[in-house]
Every structure is written in C-alpha cells, then in structure tokens.
Amino acid sequence: MAGRAQPVQQEHPLALRPSAATVGVVGWLRQKLFSSPLNAALTFLALYILYLVIPPLVRWAFIDADWVGSTREACRREGACWVFIRVWFERLMYGLYPREEIWRINAGYGLLVGAGALLVVPRFPWKHWVGVFLLVVYPVIAFYLFVGGSLTVSLVTLAVILALIGGTAVRLAPAFRDRAWIAGWRRAYPVFALGALAWLALGERLLGSAPLTVSVHLWPMVETRLWGGLFLTLVIAAVGIVGSLPLGILLALGRRSELPVVRGICVAFIEVWRGVPLITVLFMASNMFPLFMPEGVNFDKLLRALLGVTIFASAYMAEVVRGGLQAIPKGQYEAAEALGLGYWRTMGLVVLPQALKIVIPGIVNNFIGLFKDTTLVLIIGLFDFLGMAQAAASNANWLGFAIEGYVFTGFGFWLFCFGMSRYSQHLERALHTGR
Amino acid sequence: MRQLIRTLGILTALCVTVVAAADAGTLDDVKKKGFVRCGVSQGLPGFSNPDAKGDWTGIDVDVCRAVAAAIFGEPGKVKYLPLSAKERFTALQSGEVDVLSRNTTWTLVRDTALGLNFTGVTYYDGQGFMVPKKLNVRSAKQLNGASVCVNIGTTTELNLADYFRANRMTYKPVVYEKADEVVGAYDAGRCDVYTTDRSGLAAQRLKMKNPDDHVVLPEIISKEPLGPVVRHGDDQWFDLVKWVLYAMLEAEEYGVNSENVDQMKAGSKDPVVKRLLGLEGDMGKNLGVGNEWAYNIVKKVGNYAEIYERNVGPRTPLKLERGANALWKNGGLQYPMPVR
Numbered sequence: 001m002a003g004r005a006q007p008v009q010q011e012h013p014l015a016l017r018p019s020a021a022t023v024g025v026v027g028w029l030r031q032k033l034f035s036s037p038l039n040a041a042l043t044f045l046a047l048y049i050l051y052l053v054i055p056p057l058v059r060w061a062f063i064d065a066d067w068v069g070s071t072r073e074a075c076r077r078e079g080a081c082w083v084f085i086r087v088w089f090e091r092l093m094y095g096l097y098p099r100e101e102i103w104r105i106n107a108g109y110g111l112l113v114g115a116g117a118l119l120v121v122p123r124f125p126w127k128h129w130v131g132v133f134l135l136v137v138y139p140v141i142a143f144y145l146f147v148g149g150s151l152t153v154s155l156v157t158l159a160v161i162l163a164l165i166g167g168t169a170v171r172l173a174p175a176f177r178d179r180a181w182i183a184g185w186r187r188a189y190p191v192f193a194l195g196a197l198a199w200l201a202l203g204e205r206l207l208g209s210a211p212l213t214v215s216v217h218l219w220p221m222v223e224t225r226l227w228g229g230l231f232l233t234l235v236i237a238a239v240g241i242v243g244s245l246p247l248g249i250l251l252a253l254g255r256r257s258e259l260p261v262v263r264g265i266c267v268a269f270i271e272v273w274r275g276v277p278l279i280t281v282l283f284m285a286s287n288m289f290p291l292f293m294p295e296g297v298n299f300d301k302l303l304r305a306l307l308g309v310t311i312f313a314s315a316y317m318a319e320v321v322r323g324g325l326q327a328i329p330k331g332q333y334e335a336a337e338a339l340g341l342g343y344w345r346t347m348g349l350v351v352l353p354q355a356l357k358i359v360i361p362g363i364v365n366n367f368i369g370l371f372k373d374t375t376l377v378l379i380i381g382l383f384d385f386l387g388m389a390q391a392a393a394s395n396a397n398w399l400g401f402a403i404e405g406y407v408f409t410g411f412g413f414w415l416f417c418f419g420m421s422r423y424s425q426h427l428e429r430a431l432h433t434g435r
Numbered sequence: 436m437r438q439l440i441r442t443l444g445i446l447t448a449l450c451v452t453v454v455a456a457a458d459a460g461t462l463d464d465v466k467k468k469g470f471v472r473c474g475v476s477q478g479l480p481g482f483s484n485p486d487a488k489g490d491w492t493g494i495d496v497d498v499c500r501a502v503a504a505a506i507f508g509e510p511g512k513v514k515y516l517p518l519s520a521k522e523r524f525t526a527l528q529s530g531e532v533d534v535l536s537r538n539t540t541w542t543l544v545r546d547t548a549l550g551l552n553f554t555g556v557t558y559y560d561g562q563g564f565m566v567p568k569k570l571n572v573r574s575a576k577q578l579n580g581a582s583v584c585v586n587i588g589t590t591t592e593l594n595l596a597d598y599f600r601a602n603r604m605t606y607k608p609v610v611y612e613k614a615d616e617v618v619g620a621y622d623a624g625r626c627d628v629y630t631t632d633r634s635g636l637a638a639q640r641l642k643m644k645n646p647d648d649h650v651v652l653p654e655i656i657s658k659e660p661l662g663p664v665v666r667h668g669d670d671q672w673f674d675l676v677k678w679v680l681y682a683m684l685e686a687e688e689y690g691v692n693s694e695n696v697d698q699m700k701a702g703s704k705d706p707v708v709k710r711l712l713g714l715e716g717d718m719g720k721n722l723g724v725g726n727e728w729a730y731n732i733v734k735k736v737g738n739y740a741e742i743y744e745r746n747v748g749p750r751t752p753l754k755l756e757r758g759a760n761a762l763w764k765n766g767g768l769q770y771p772m773p774v775r
Contacts (some may be wrong), residue, residue, distance in 0.1 A: 072752075077644070087487045096489045225516055287522045290529035301516075301531075381477055381517045383485075391478035391485055391517075396752050398487075399480055399641035402615065 061407075072397055084401040085408050088392040092408070095228015095383050101148070104219065105231050108145045111138065135242075146235070149221025155212040157200065164196040224302035228383035230412060232302075236309055236374040236384070241367050243310035248317025249356075253347060255322055266318070273315035279376050281308045286380035305377050313370045320362040324355030357431050364424035368417045385409050461533050461665070461672035462506070462723050470512045473499035474532035477517045480638035481747035481755070482538045482558075482661075491515045494746045495536040498557055498663050501679045501736045502534060505719075505728040510735045524549055527666060534676055535664040550667045554677040557662050558747075559759040559768050561655035562594050563633040565640065568648050570627060575654035582607040584617045584626040591631055594657040618642050632659055637753040655759075675722050682729040684771035685711055686738035688762055693737045700730060711774050718774055729774070739769065 021030060034040040064079025067086075075081035085092070094102050115138065118130045144151060171189050176182050227235065254266030273281070285304040293299070328351050336346040356363070378387040389405035392398060465471055475483035475495055483493040491513075500510035518526050518537060527535045528550060539545070540560075541553040564583075566572045575598075585592050587610040599606050609626040611617045618639045621629035631639065633651065640646045663680070665673050686692065689708050691699050700712045709715045712733075713726035720726060736742065747755045761767025 091485065091487060091489055096485055099489065223514070225514065283521070287525045290525060290531060293529070378477070379519050379521070381519050381522060383477070383517065387477065392487070394478035394480055394638075395484045395486060396480040396638065396641075396746070399638055399752065400643075402642070 072401075075401075077400075080404050080407070081401050082404065084392070084398055084404050088388075088398070088405075091229060091392060092385065092388050093229045094231050095388055096226040097222060097228065097231065098226065101219065101222055104145045104148065104222075108142045111141065139242075144216075144218075146227070147221060147224075148219045149217070151216040152213050153216070155214060157203070160196050160199050160203075164193065164200075167192055167196075224300055227302065229388045230385045232377075232382060233371075233374050233385040235302075236306060236377060237367075237371045239306045240309040240313045240370050240374070243306075244313035244317045244366075244370070245363070247310065247314035249321050249352065251314060251318035252321035252325060255318060256325060270315045270318050273312050274319070278309070278312050278373050279379060281312050282376055282380050284308075301380065302382065305380060305382060309370070309374065309377075313366065316366050316369075317363065320359050320366055321355065323362065324357075324359035325351065327358050328355050360424055360428055360431070364420055368420055371417060371420070372413060385412060461669050462675060465506060465533055465672075469507070470514050471499060471503045471506065471534065472514050472516060472532045473502075474518045474523055474526050474535040474537055475499070475515050476537045477519060479538055480641075481634065481751065481753045483515075483517075483536070492746065494557055494742055495538060495661075495663075497736055497742045497746065498536045498680065499534060501683060501732045502676055504731040504735045505675065505679050505682070505722075506724050508725070508727065508731040508735075524551065527551060527664060530666075533665070533672070537664075538661045539664055541660045541662055545664075551664050552667050552673050553662045553664055554673060555662050555680040556660040556768075557680060558634065558660075560632045560634050560659035560661055561759070562591055562630060562657040562659070563636055563655055564652040565621075565629045565636045565649050566627060566652060568650050572652065575652045575656070576602065576604075578606065578628055579604040580606065581628050582609050582626040583628045583630055584609045584611070584621040585630050586610070586614060586617055587612055590657070595630055598656040614639070615642075633758075634747065634753070634755060637747075637755050641752055671723055675724065678722055678774070679728075679732060680739075681771040682711065682732055682774060683737075683739040683742065684762065684769050685774050686729065686733045687740045688764065688771060691733055691738060692741055693734055696730060696733045707774070716775065 018027075021027060033043045060079045062079075064076075065082055066075045066079065067082050068074065069083045070087055072081075072084075074083045090099070090102070094105055097105065112134075115130055115134050118124055119127060119134075124130070167185075167189065170176055171185060251266050251270055254262045255270060257263045257266070282305060285308040286301060289299070289304060332350055332354065333346060336350040341349065375384055375386045377384050378390070383391055386406075386409045389409045390402070393400075393402035393405045473496075475491065475493075478484050479493070479495075481493055483491060483495040486492050496515070499513045499515070503512040504510040506512075516526065516532050518532075518535070523535055523537050523539065524545075526532050535551075536557075538558075538560075539553075541556065545551055546553055564575050564578065566578075572578065578599075583595060583606050585595055585608055592608070592610065595606070595608070606628075607626075609620060611620060614631070614635075617629065617631075620626060622643045629636070629639070633655065636651050640649055640651075643649060663676055665676055685707070686696075689705060689711065691708060691711065696712070699708055700714065703709060703712075706715065710718060712730045713719055713728070717726060719728040722728065725731075737745070743757065743760065744750060747753045749756060757765070757767060759768045761769065763770040
C-alpha cells in the first residue's frame, strides 16, 4: 500500500525520452515556424520584412533621434525630433489651459485615480460608497475643479434638489416597502417630482432672482475654449462613455417595450442617430445649431459636442445591449414573473445583469471606438490630443515635425485603448462569462 | 399637449427678449463684456498659432490684439476661438465671434451673399510655384511640360489650369487630397513643381528634407487678399476694425513704431503723427473709442512693419519678403487712408 501513496517517478524501462527535435526551443521552432516547406518560406519572408522595417525604425526613433534642447535648431533632422514633443508636452496634455491652473486638472486626475485604486483593492469594505462617490460626487467636484469661477447656488434650489433625490430614494428603496405610509407617498410622488422639476426649470425665472444664495469662489474660471490636449480627449470620452451606457440601456429596453409609443420613439431615436455619421452630428451641432438659435444665444461649443457624442454613442450602445437582451432565454423572464417581480425588478435583478455580462466585449468595443472617434472634434475647432499635435506642428517655429506628433499621439491613443481592452478581458474573467 | 404649447410659448418669449438684448452695436457689447472675441485658424504658420506656452501668435492674431488695444488699451483682452474653415462664417454670423481674423480671402460672394464685410487686407497673398534649385528654372514661363503637384478640388488647381492655358503651355497634374501628401510627393521627386499660396509655400518648404534646395519662382498667378471680416450691418464696428489696420499702416508710413512712439508723442511736430497719436483732433472719439487708440495700438502691438517682421518676415523661419505687402511708397500695395 505504501507504494501506492508514492507517485510513480521512475520511468518505465521501455519508455523512450522524446526526441530532442520535438521538445525545447528546437521543438517549438520546428512545430510553430518550420512545420512545412511553405511555412518555412513564410517564416523567412516575415523575418526579412521585419529586418527591413525594424532597424530603420529603431534608428529613427532612438539612435538618430534628438532628445535634448528647446528649439528647432537642437534637431539635426536625421532621426526623430523628440525635442518637439518635450517642448510641447504641456500643451499636448492640457491644451491652452492656463499654466498656473493646471494643478486643477492634475488634482482631478489624482482624485479619480485614488478612488479607482480603492475599487481595485480586494476586500476593501466600503466599495459601494466609493462607487457612489465616483458616480455622483466626483463629477460635481471635477466639474468645479475644471471649470471653476464663482458658483452661485440658491439654497432653495439646493434644498429642492436634495428633496428630489431623497424623495425618489424613499419611493424606490426596498427598506421602506412594507411601511404603511408608503402607499400614500407613491400616490403623491408624481405631483412632488413634477413640482420639484418645474421649480428647478422655471422657479428662478419666475421670481426674477434666486432666493437665499450662497457664493463660492475658490479659483478663477477657465472657459472650455481653452481646454485641450489629452485632457479634452479624456473629458469627451469619459462623458460619452458614462452617459451613453445608461442611456443606451434605457433605449434598448424601450425598443423591446410592448408600449407602441415608447417603442416607436426609441426605434426612431436609435435609427436616426445610427444612420448619420458622427462627423455630421458634430458638424450640425457646431454649425447649424447656432443658426437656429437667436443671435447672441450661444451654448458652449464643448457642451454641444459632448451632447452630440453622447447621443450618438448611446444609439450604438442600445443595439449592443439589445443583443444581450435577446440572448436571455424566455424562461428567465417567466421565472421572474412567477416570483411576482414587476417590470423594473425583472429587468434590474434578473435580465440585465445576465445580458450585460454577455455583451461586455461589445460594450468595450463601443467604448474604444468612441474614444478614437473623439478626434473628430477637430473639425469643430476643438484642440483635442491629435488637434493640439497638429496645431503644434503648424507653428512656424516647429514646421516639419508632424510625424513625431502623430507617432506620439498614436502611441497615446494605443495605450488607452489597449488598457480598456485588457480591463474588459479582466472583467470577463472575473464575471465568468466565458462559461 | 396644452402644457407643451404653453412651455413652447414661454420659451419663444424668452428667446425674443434675448434677441432684443443682443441687438445693440457690437462695439457697445464688446465694451460691456470687456473683451473682443476673435475667430482664428486652428493653426496656420505665421498667421494664427498657439505657441508652446499656450499664447496665440501670428499676423491675424495681432490684428485682434490691435483691436483690443484700440478699445481697452490692453492687447490681452481678446478671447480666441479656433475655427475650422467650414465653421468660420457661421461663427461670425451667429455672433460667436466679433471679428473673424482667419486668413480669409476677400471675394465678392463672401462680401455680399454671406452677410459679411471685409474690413481691409492684412496680407496680400497669391498662388506661386516652387521648384527644386537643381532644375535651374528662373521663371514660371519655363515650366512647359512640367509635372505639377497640387491639391485636388481647390481653387489652386483651377488657377493652375487657367495659367497654363493662358500661356499656351502644357503640364501634367499630380493631384492629392491633403496638403501633407502633396508636399511629401513633391519632396520625394514625384513632380517637378509644387504650387499653392506663396505664404503656404514658405511654410511647406520648411517641411522638406533640405529646405534650401528649393526656390519659389517670382510669378504670382492669383489674387488672395486676406483680411479681417465682420458682420454686415454694423457700420460702427466695421469702421473701427477697418481703421485699426489703417492706423498700423499709417504708423509705419510715418515712422512711428513701438519703440519710438513715446518720443514721437512728446516731440513730433508732424501734424499727421500728432493726429494719429491723439494729440490733435478727435480721431478716436469719431470711432467710438478713446483718442489714445492708435497710440495704444502702436505702443502695445506695433506698427504694420513690426507685426510683419515678427510673424512672417525675413528673420522668421517663413522668410517671406514684403513684396506686395510693402507700403505703396516702396512699391507695394499697402496704402492706408489718411487719418484726419
């Protein structure tokens, strides 16, 4: 019995060692690269192409490149002129944002990275609160950090907003579901919500002035026309991504709704926005929209672009999510109904968690596409990451270094897109969608 | 539904009030706001460009700074809005900018049908040719049979065809979509000649591997007068922007520049200089600004020569000679109307 417990380590006397040609480096080479004459030829061809491309590239980008200096004279033009990137680095990152205010952008980044890091820490106890912070509090803080200026808030308006959020939470929270007064609140809620919204929309106009205001002025205002570089690209992408997902989910649900009006509106919305190219949407938002408005009334150009990008991306997102919804077997809906769940609970607790898990690759695909599409804001005169590189390369003192700018921005975009792709693969593994 | 109609009604009423508010003159608006909104390009060498510090530079930019100097005595009171070629006119028409200073060619259609007014010419541009030095070509008349790199679908392409037809010469067009492609093809030797506006030639030449191997031929085959644009129908503002340019030219003509302007103001006996610098007459008042207007322009932005030299002149990388942009006295086209 003792022999059984021991693993068999001795080789069978008749067993032969594998031939040296099938294991190790040689075996790998033979199997993967030279398994047939054709494959061998293709391998040599690939090596030859690499030989043609790699050495000149390395020579251009590293060996012959110029790294130090601060003027165009520092570049001998034999290899890449990274001096150009160094001199313009701040502009490429922050656009025309005033230099003494750049710390605000960095603070915004820092806060985001810090909170994000807490989410990644395994078994961090207050993850929910960090999530709430990132989705609700952070955008407000970031907005004031990036825009700044005097913020005048009416205490009444603030109270109405808080009451609206609180009232809605009470209306929806499961904790109060069995209380006696909840039925009354449900009946009163539509009136309350409409009243609050109406006040927010028109209250101050009707009164002529905002009652009980408090003013905050921590740092000067930086207009969005000065935003640019990678910062602007990230802002547009983040707003587009964060905005398009919930909107897309609602649209997808609406498109599968049994109420004909809701369905009709959603189908029309999706098909219209999916049917026009993004460049047209941006162009309309930038050029046609101001003509429809009376002279002197101007929406912020960046705001128009953000709206355009979000709406456009949400139409695509809706179709991705709809794909996931269709993949959920009917039994799941029926089981949820049998448990007595209403529409929103069926969707929120049973269907959507499964559907969204299935379509993670599609969603991230959309995000990556959206991230790269942000460069189109160039045509409406915003200096995003790429636009800033082009503006830099057309400065009279730095003409002729466009390639360095393109290589640098291309690498930047690749880093972000690759990061998103890796993160989505991690999510898929973590959520076991592969099955 | 009734609610919807009522909401729409309220919105319309709001819009109408806003229109009424915006109807005042541009100059009054600008004074009230405290800054000039200036539409510029997204980056054209020497004309309007952000520099590595994030400040705007260029001839077109200096025009806006001069307008701000005339109104506020402070050239920094400008907000720049980079505009693409397609959106520039909309931005002006819709009131997003007060003045469009964005290398815009003055043409009849733009001046009339678009509801705009050109206030003058800051830079006389025109289409020219560039050839490699080794071809030993001295004049465009020697280009018979040459292959020419040109942007497709531009007026440049049409001007090229006109010029060769008028001179009974033949050529082989080599066309590309983007300016960078055209330059790349020319630099790689795929054509003998490269043609675009002369200020553009100067800029593109710097992108070549060896800029000194190429020369620009003397012929100019098209007219491209570039100037600031304002909205049609606001004569006061139109006058101001127009005279800001004249003041810079007049200052050059009478030898007033940013360095000697204080000296001139204190000691000059020339009545023209005295009128220009606000010592005599009510020039500024007639324009709706202070009488120090031209003094502030010259002191804080410079006269036309200084602006030219600083941005595109022979000592900049662009190395553009004054040519047609010299004063009329020196054989150029720049002729300021008398400030009196």
